Structure formats: structure tokens, C-alpha cells
Amino acid sequence: MNAWLLLLPAAVLLVAFTHYPILATIRHSLFISRRNGTEVFVGLDNYRSMAADPIFWKALINNFWFALGTIPTSIALALLMAVWVNRNMRGRGFLRLAYFTPTVLPMIAVANIWLFFYTPDYGLLDQLRGLFDLAGWNWLGSPSTVMPCLIVMVIWKEAGFxxxxxxxxxxxxxxxxxxxxxxxxxxRWYTFRxxxxxxxxxxTLFVAINAVINSFKLVDHLVIMTKGGPNNASTLLLYYIYEVAFTFQDSAYAATLTVVLLVLLSTLALLKFGYLxxxxxxx
Amino acid sequence: MSAIKLDHVSKHWGTMRAVDDVSLTADEGALLVLLGPSGCGKSTTLRLIAGLEQPDGGTITIGGADVTGLTPAQRKISMVFQSYALFPHLSVAENIVFGLRVRRMPRAERETRLKRVADIVGLGQLLDRKPSQLSGGQRQRVALGRAIIAEARVCLMDEPLSNLDAKLRHEMRTEIRALQQRLGMTMVYVTHDQTEAMTMADRIVLMRDGRIEQNGTPEELYNRPATAFTARFIGTPPMNLIAQGERLVGVRPEHIRIVSQDGHAARVRTVEHLGADSIVLCDISDQPVSVRQDGFIKASPGDDIRLAWDASHEHLFDKESGRRLETAAGEARLVASG
Structure with missing residues (x-):
């Protein structure tokens, strides 16, 4: 009895904020809500319409490329920088701090700084291009460059962390x-290897799991910088869920998408514990 | 040729002189022990020989070749670390052949050597284990195996037995000495344990504050300590030093007898019974003196006893400098008998 009492605070928090929401989300994804507030059981209808939703597939594929672009590079960079600053050298403390700055800065501020870098014509990148007499480029406004731009920013932010x-x-x-x-x-190389x-x-495993989760968690920068555009070229899964839930007010469909995200992340967790x-x- | 020679070698960090003008020679095939209390510079001296530290002055030669500027690998040495430094993610076999793989030795020869070394150090059954699955003594053997498989002529050991229990330490002491003699390696062995030094060494270099206090055979350090520091460091229990005016009179506990008359008056403080002998701790005019006696001594704290020793067993030291005084009357007799 005493043992259960001691477990109670942790158990309450886990159930209230993790287990119950998961079950509620799964249940919710099997219903649709009427305007008058009643819910109607529709079985797997929500999943069928999701499979037919081109934006969902677009977001999923975007997320895949985004993960592939950010995870390996940020991990490799992080390792390289760590090996570099892990020795006695002048200004080591300063260097370590510099690497860690992106993590300390508020995400909204970070997004605004990078927004300035990418601004057409008078942004930092275009001013550099101007030095070589190259025309301005709408970095975040072109479907071909918006994703690489986001990837570079996220690598910069994650590697230091x-x-x-x-x-x-x-x-x-x-x-x-x-x-x-x-x-x-x-x-030295042999010893490292x-x-x-x-x-x-x-x-590496811990960092990789974090990187994967982060790549599915990115929302704030998209809200500030691209709003998922142009033409959904930078829509990631969680941003799409956010839009469906709070802009389109379709909570049943948002729940369905959330279940997909949950399945993806729990598969990764199982892979970690079961195999790696x-x-x-x-x- | 594998003799090691240090010529006026120094190493300092800031104002701290870790190794201060040290010159010594380890003869080919001999076991040289660097002995001293912690912080005396013995480990740093070993690391200088290994090439893990660069000296600030002086030269180091191995087998007649100047190796002062060379990397550890170029010096063709092997080394056993105090922590063993086993690679925790590699199996025992992989740990032992690590250096051979680095040098791209063909698999067949690697296997032959591994088998031979595993037999020597007695690890044949454990080759697939990870270091974490081994006992302290077994880890020590893996470290030994890794050190001898390359068949380097010079083997350096940094307090290799300090993490083992007393019984195992005694076993490994004998084993390492036997191995060193069998393989004819030149070995430099660092320890703070004078028993290890006395039992294993061909030559002992006793260090203190980065300098050599005395360099000699175990017999010399025991029979003719050059300083009061050496006298206090060697022997269990160490030599008694009794102040007499400007001099310190040194007598080993095993050379003191308990007598019924004459001699010096002493009062017993405690008695330690070790079985084969007993150590009686007493005071002679408020100076502590320990006495070793065969068998089981029936004395109790507070007893008044009398102690005597032969003048030939006296060692005299200058109280100020701690240096040995050669004017003692017994000196001539001691030299004649020793």
C-alpha cells in the first residue's frame, strides 16, 4: 500500500499527461465531430481519407527528406566539434560557448535572425551574391530552395546542442x-575509429533518437518563416497537424494524423530498445 | 640491445619540478624499480621513458639510440597501465592482439602468437569475454598479455599491482618477475610499495621530490641507506632513527634485542603479533622505536624493558642534511662482513 502511495505522484502525471492522451487520441481518430458537438463513430474512415490526402503524403515525404538532411550532418558536425574542443587550447571555453549559443537563444529569435539571412535582395545571403553580381533570390519563397534553407538552419541549431x-x-x-x-x-584516426x-x-544513439524526434517536432520556425509554403514545399508532419487542428478546426482528422506520428516515433523507440x-x- | 639510459632528464609544469635532473641506467634484461612516495616523480619518469611526455631537458636512449623526440610507438616499447587501460568494448583476444592488428600482422601469425601468449598468462578459456566480465587479477593478465605479445624488448609498468588484493599481489609479483626473466625483457617498474621493490628488483631507484634519493641494488638500499629518507622508506617496519645530539642513530627493528640488563631503558606501548614474529613498539626517552622479535612475545603496554644492539648495526646520519655519516665505528666491520 505504501509503495503505491509513493508511486502515486509519478503515476498520476504519467497517466494524466501521457497514457490517457494517447488513448484519447486513438479513440478520437475513430470518430468525427458534428457541429452540435456530438461524435459519430466512423471506424477507419478518417484513415481512408488521410490515405487519399495529397498534402499528408507531401508532409510525410518532406519530413523524410528533412530528417535525412538534418540528422546525419548535425551528428557528424557535433562529433567533429566535440573532438576539436576536447583538448587544451586557447579560448576553449569561448569556443564551447559559441557552439552552444544556438541552443540557448529563443527559437523565435533564431527564426527571425535566419529570416533576415534569407530575405530576398537585402538579406545577408543575397548581399553576398551581390558581391559576385548575382541576382537576388527568394530563398524561402521558392519550392526548390526552401527545404535546404530550413535544413541548414536546423543543423546550425542542433549541432551545438x-x-x-x-x-x-x-x-x-x-x-x-x-x-x-x-x-x-x-x-589518431585508427584510435578514433x-x-x-x-x-x-x-x-550517438541518444543523440540520434533526439535528432529524429526533433525533426518531427519542428513547428515554431515554420510558423515564423514559411507557414509551410510555398505550395506546401516546407510543410512537415507536425506543422500539418497544427494547421488541421487549429486553423481548419478538424480535431478528428488531426487526431488521425497524430496517431501516425505516434506510430512512427514508437517504432523508432522499439528499434532502439529491441535492436540497437x-x-x-x-x- | 635494450638498455635504457636517462641523462640529466628534467620535466616541469610551471614551477613544479616533477622530474629534476634525473640520470639512471636500466641494464639490458634487468628489472629496474622506480620507488617512492606518491608525487615523487616516478610515474612521470616512466611516462618520459614511454614517450607519453616530452622532457624539458636531457636525453633518453634505448639500446644506444636516442629516442628523446620519438613517439611511443617508434620507441618499440610495451606498457602496462595502473588502470590496465583495457578497451572495454573489445574482447580479451581483441585487446591482446590490438597492437598486432595496428601493425597489419597477417591473421595466421596473430592467431599463433595469441595462443602462445594466452597460455603464458593463463587466459585460454576467457578469450571471448569482455573486460567487464573479468576479475581484477584476470584483467591484469590481459594487460600483461597485451604488453608481451608484441615481443618488445622493453616493458614499462606503472603500479600494475596497486588495484589487486594482497594475496593476488603477492602471486602476480612472482609471476611478473618470472616472466621478465624468462623473456629477457628490460623492465622499468614503478611502485610505491617497498616490498614489491625489494622482492622484484635487480636495481632500485628511490625518488623523492623529483630527484633520485638513492640508486642501488635492494641489498645496498637495505644495508647502506645513503640518507635518513631511504632508511625510513625501506623495511617493514622501517629503520628506527633515534636523535642523539647532531646525529640520527639508525637501527633496524630486526637488529634490536630485548635484554635483561644493560642496554637502553624503554617502555612498551603496543605489541603486534604477526605469527612468525612480533613487533614491539616502545619508547626510548620519548622517541618511538620498533623491535622485531621471533615468535610470540609476552609483553604488555606499560612494561619497562631494556633494549640493546651491536654497534656494527648502527647507521649514522646527519640530523640536518639527512646524509649518511661514514665515521661510525661499526662501518669498517659492516663493510668487511657484507
């Missing part, structure tokens, strides 16, 4: 290991 995790992990590694490898004649990187795998964890060495 992930670097902190890598830096912490690197400092946990005993310097003896590197020295032992050096005595055995291993080059066979010793350091494998020992950082738990961090067994192949990674934990200290």
Missing part, C-alpha cells in the same frame, strides 16, 4: 585508453 553530449561523453573516457593505443602504434567512436555509441541497445557497449 549535440556537441555538449559528445563533449561530456569524451570527458568520461579515460585518457589511458588513448595512450595505450598510442603505445601500440595506432594512429576503433576505440573512441565505438565507446561513444551510447551517446544490444549491439552497443555500455560502460
Amino acid at each position: 549535440f556537441m555538449i553530449f559528445y563533449l561530456a561523453a569524451l570527458q568520461q573516457l579515460s585518457p589511458d585508453l588513448e595512450e595505450a593505443a598510442a603505445v601500440e602504434g595506432a594512429s 576503433r576505440i573512441t567512436f565505438p565507446l561513444l555509441m551510447p551517446t 541497445d544490444r549491439r552497443i557497449h555500455y560502460q
Whole structure:
């Protein structure tokens, strides 16, 4: 009895804010709401119309490219920067701080800074282009460049954050290991490949899971910078859910889309716990 | 040729002189122990020999070749770290052959060598395990295996036994010494444990504050300590030093007898029974003196006893400088008998 009482605060929070909302969302996705507030059971009708919705597929494919563009690059950059600042050098503290700045800045401010970079004609990028007598370009207004522009910004924002995790992990590694490898004649690259990187795998996995979740979570920048446009070229799944729920007020369809997002993320979680964890060495 | 020679080697960090003008030679095939209290510079000296630190002055030669500017790998040495530095994600076998793989040795030869080394260090059954699945002694053996598989002529050991329990430490001590002699390696062995030094070494270099306090064979350090510091460091319990005016009179506990008359008056403080012998801790005019006696001594705290020793067993040191005084009467006799 006492044990259950001690569990109660955590259990209440989990049930109220995680488990119940998930079940409610799944239930909600099987109904449609009438204007008068009543709900009608429609089975899988919502899912059928979702499968026929071109914007849903567009958002899903966009999200796939967005994830592919941001995750590997930001992780690689984070690792590179962490290895670089993980040694004694002048201005190390300043460098570490500089890398971490994007994480500290409020997201709305970040979006506005980048909005200025990408502004046609007098934005930073176009002014640079102007130096080479190139015409202005509407970076965020062209379907061909809007996605790469967002990807670059997100990499800039995420890499510094992930670097902190890598830096912490690197400092946990005993310097003896590197020295032992050096005595055995291993080059720095060999040591990195066979010793350091494998020992950082738990961090890499953690960072990768975070990166995937973040790539499905991005909303604020889209609201400020593109509103999903032009022609849905920058609509990501969660932004579409936000639009359906709060702009189109179709909560049943939003619930259906949310279920898809949930399934995607829980599949990834299962993959982590079921497969990857067994192949990674934990200290 | 694998003799190691340090010539006026120094290393400092800021104003801290970690290693201060150290010169020493480890003969080919010999085991040289760097002994001293923590912070005396013995580990730094070893790291300088390994090439993990660069000296601020002086030269280091291995087998006659100047290696001062070379990387650890170029010096062709092997090393055992205090923490063992095993790669936690690699199996025992992978750990041992790590260096061979770095040097791209063909698989067949790698396997042959691995088998031989696994037999030597007794790890044949454990090759597929990860280091975390091994006991402390087994990890120590993996580190040893990794050090000897390359068949380097020089092996450096940094307090390799300090993480083991007393019984295992005693076993491994014998084993490492036997291995070193069997393979004919030149070994530099760092420890703060004078028992390890006395039992294993061909030559002991006792260090203090980055400088060499005394460099000699175990017998020399025991029989003719050059300073009061050495006298206090060697022996269990160490030499008693009794102040007499400007001098310190040193007598080893095993050279003191309990007598019924004459000698010095002393009062017993405690008695430690070790089985084969007993250590009696007493005071001679408020200066602590320990006495080693065979068997089981029946004395209790507060007893008044009398202590005596032969003049030939006295070591005299200058109280100010701590240096040995050669004027003692017993000196000539000691040299003649030793």
C-alpha cells in the first residue's frame, strides 16, 4: 500500500499527461465531430481519407527528406566539434560557448535572425551574391530552395546542442585508453575509429533518437518563416497537424494524423530498445 | 640491445619540478624499480621513458639510440597501465592482439602468437569475454598479455599491482618477475610499495621530490641507506632513527634485542603479533622505536624493558642534511662482513 502511495505522484502525471492522451487520441481518430458537438463513430474512415490526402503524403515525404538532411550532418558536425574542443587550447571555453549559443537563444529569435539571412535582395545571403553580381533570390519563397534553407538552419541549431553530449561523453573516457593505443602504434584516426567512436555509441544513439524526434517536432520556425509554403514545399508532419487542428478546426482528422506520428516515433523507440541497445557497449 | 639510459632528464609544469635532473641506467634484461612516495616523480619518469611526455631537458636512449623526440610507438616499447587501460568494448583476444592488428600482422601469425601468449598468462578459456566480465587479477593478465605479445624488448609498468588484493599481489609479483626473466625483457617498474621493490628488483631507484634519493641494488638500499629518507622508506617496519645530539642513530627493528640488563631503558606501548614474529613498539626517552622479535612475545603496554644492539648495526646520519655519516665505528666491520 505504501509503495503505491509513493508511486502515486509519478503515476498520476504519467497517466494524466501521457497514457490517457494517447488513448484519447486513438479513440478520437475513430470518430468525427458534428457541429452540435456530438461524435459519430466512423471506424477507419478518417484513415481512408488521410490515405487519399495529397498534402499528408507531401508532409510525410518532406519530413523524410528533412530528417535525412538534418540528422546525419548535425551528428557528424557535433562529433567533429566535440573532438576539436576536447583538448587544451586557447579560448576553449569561448569556443564551447559559441557552439552552444544556438541552443540557448529563443527559437523565435533564431527564426527571425535566419529570416533576415534569407530575405530576398537585402538579406545577408543575397548581399553576398551581390558581391559576385548575382541576382537576388527568394530563398524561402521558392519550392526548390526552401527545404535546404530550413535544413541548414536546423543543423546550425542542433549541432551545438549535440556537441555538449559528445563533449561530456569524451570527458568520461579515460585518457589511458588513448595512450595505450598510442603505445601500440595506432594512429589518431585508427584510435578514433576503433576505440573512441565505438565507446561513444551510447551517446550517438541518444543523440540520434533526439535528432529524429526533433525533426518531427519542428513547428515554431515554420510558423515564423514559411507557414509551410510555398505550395506546401516546407510543410512537415507536425506543422500539418497544427494547421488541421487549429486553423481548419478538424480535431478528428488531426487526431488521425497524430496517431501516425505516434506510430512512427514508437517504432523508432522499439528499434532502439529491441535492436540497437544490444549491439552497443555500455560502460 | 635494450638498455635504457636517462641523462640529466628534467620535466616541469610551471614551477613544479616533477622530474629534476634525473640520470639512471636500466641494464639490458634487468628489472629496474622506480620507488617512492606518491608525487615523487616516478610515474612521470616512466611516462618520459614511454614517450607519453616530452622532457624539458636531457636525453633518453634505448639500446644506444636516442629516442628523446620519438613517439611511443617508434620507441618499440610495451606498457602496462595502473588502470590496465583495457578497451572495454573489445574482447580479451581483441585487446591482446590490438597492437598486432595496428601493425597489419597477417591473421595466421596473430592467431599463433595469441595462443602462445594466452597460455603464458593463463587466459585460454576467457578469450571471448569482455573486460567487464573479468576479475581484477584476470584483467591484469590481459594487460600483461597485451604488453608481451608484441615481443618488445622493453616493458614499462606503472603500479600494475596497486588495484589487486594482497594475496593476488603477492602471486602476480612472482609471476611478473618470472616472466621478465624468462623473456629477457628490460623492465622499468614503478611502485610505491617497498616490498614489491625489494622482492622484484635487480636495481632500485628511490625518488623523492623529483630527484633520485638513492640508486642501488635492494641489498645496498637495505644495508647502506645513503640518507635518513631511504632508511625510513625501506623495511617493514622501517629503520628506527633515534636523535642523539647532531646525529640520527639508525637501527633496524630486526637488529634490536630485548635484554635483561644493560642496554637502553624503554617502555612498551603496543605489541603486534604477526605469527612468525612480533613487533614491539616502545619508547626510548620519548622517541618511538620498533623491535622485531621471533615468535610470540609476552609483553604488555606499560612494561619497562631494556633494549640493546651491536654497534656494527648502527647507521649514522646527519640530523640536518639527512646524509649518511661514514665515521661510525661499526662501518669498517659492516663493510668487511657484507
